[in-house]
Amino acid sequence: MAICDVCGNDYANSFLVSMRGKSGTFDSFECAIHAFAPRCAHCGCSVIGHGIEHADTIYCCAHCASQSGVQGANDHPS
Known part of the structure; x- marks a missing residue:
């Protein structure tokens, strides 16, 4: 054990x-x-999925990335 x-x-x-x-x-x-698990740079939650990475910073979702100033972040790209 x-x-x-x-x-x-x-x-x-x-x-x-x-x-x-x-x-x-x-x-x-x-x-x-x-x-x-890495932590979202905006809200601090554990990123257990793909998340969004921009400039070596990880976010849990497009909303958090956008709130941190990332332009064009999208959870559902066409």
Whole structure:
């Protein structure tokens, strides 16, 4: 068994996630997302989908990107 790095739960089915030289042990995807997901530069929520990236800044959606001054951000491009 291994202890989750986020919540401290000692769990028999824990797993390891590695990304860009950082790794962690987790008991759930929820904890892994909490530790690894980028945060929206406007509202601060976890970006667990594609999000929108502009000038090395990540936003969760076009609304947040637009509110931060990104021109032409669109969640549903034609």
